[in-house]
Amino acid sequence: MKAKHIIMMAKALSAVFSPFHLPVVGLILLFGFSYLSFLPWDVKLYILLVVYTFTILLPTCLIRLYRRYQGWSRIELGIKERRVVPYVISILCYFTCYYLLSLNHASHFIGSIVVASLLIQVVCAIINLWWKISTHSAAIGGVTGALIAFAAIFNFNPVWWICLLLLLAGMVGTSRIILRQHTLEQVVAGYLIGIVCAFLAIVYV
Secondary structure, eight states, X not given: OOHHHHHHHHHHHHHHTOGGGHHHHHHHHHHHHSGGGGSOHHHHHHHHHHHHIIIIIHHHHHHHHHHHHHTOOHHHHTSGGGGHXXXXXXXXXXXXXXXXXXXXTOOHHHXXXXXXXXXXXXXXXXXXXXXXXXXHHHHHHHHHHHHHHHHHHHTOOOHHHHHHHHHHHHHHHHHHHHTTSOXXXXXXXHHHHHHHHHHHHHHHO
16 A cells, blocks of 8 residues: 555545544434434434534634634644644633533533543543644544443443444554554553543542
8 A cells, every 4th residue: 555545545534533523423322322312313413413513513614714813734733832722712612612501501511421531532632732742643532442431331331332442542643653643652641541531420420
């Protein structure tokens, strides 16, 4: 396989497994494998629409506008010092999402998904002040931590799902290293932080 094809695959993986996808993925799993599967479809769609708007659409659009305003490429935006504003944008969007869900009296578990994502964003933003960390790995680590937490709460065996997530985490982490966005240490640290933050947020919040 040629180097350009490897780089294209790495870019595709980074795009598909964007950190912003964590809340929506978590909600889809929650709606599929918990008592929340009995919610009416219009309620599920409304919740997914709200979460999609404030955790994927708005952060992505605002960060893209900010990047274009500054005249930076995606790679240039990846520099540690330039990631502060994108972190602030995403944190504000996630907080707004949680606030709207609270106003609509959403289930505790639905809110905990957004809280877990928000906590991961905040912790990564703080660490980023001193050391660049992989939010892609933190996001998929968050899915893993959420899965472990919900397996404990709803009493199901998550082994095969965890195996799949470990495979995906390895692929995503490798793609970030191939694209020279992160080192192995930054990828592993991000994954572990995602697991811990998501687990604690869902179990204890």
